Amino acid sequence: MTGGEIASPPDETRQTAGAQPAAVFARLDRLRARADFLRAARGRVAHAPGFVLQAREREEDDGPVRVGFTCSKKVGNAVARNRAKRRLREIARLELPANGRPGWDYVLIGRRDRTAEADFAEMRRDLVEALAKVHP
Template sequence: MTPPEAGGKGRNATTAVLPAVSSLVTLQKRADFLRASQARRQGTGGFLLQARQREAEGVIRVGFTCSKKVGNAVLRNRAKRRLRALAREVLAFEGRPGWDYVLVGRPGATAERPFATMLADLRRALAQIHGDRP
């Protein structure tokens, strides 16, 4: 395996794509998750998106959760890894600063649904949450 600083070619080559926002901050406190659960929500086939606008502007904060209904620890961890990848690819570019987003995994869907479909679902859910009509 080629180290990232080597700048190799092929499968292990890394290309840095910087998001519009420098980074996503992860929600950690239960109170933040509860506030997001009482705000706007949009369901999709693979997950549930909950979003709320904070009073303070700034970074995009995102949280991930999967209950035991999703499956055993292996399936829950796989589902959360996929949700984190979605957030990095979509929320970093299309999320709005000053907003909290929570992605909730769904049983039998989050771990198995095609990733491209989940990307489209997240973009559609964000448009619904923010009132952007295509």
């Protein structure tokens, strides 16, 4: 190796290190249109200590799970809001592929002083419980 080169681990190490089921890495479709957020707000709601979950079943299709995230200025400054949304995105990425239902839209809303500070494992459990509430 010459100066400046970085050695990479062998291919087999990269493939097996931290291997998880394919469902964990499934990509979620994002809600981006305001109308989709408003329709989700009229759907089912589950309150958790670190966030609020809104959910609705789409009538028009049985397509993929779609998810949106929002944090108002009540959550804090831009740094706090972005941290809260990053955490919400991560729990959704980990839990929705296994626990969400195809053809449903979900919106996760951050809460003041809780979303950015709550225990991450607890938030994951709360999301699973909230999904169970909106899917009786």
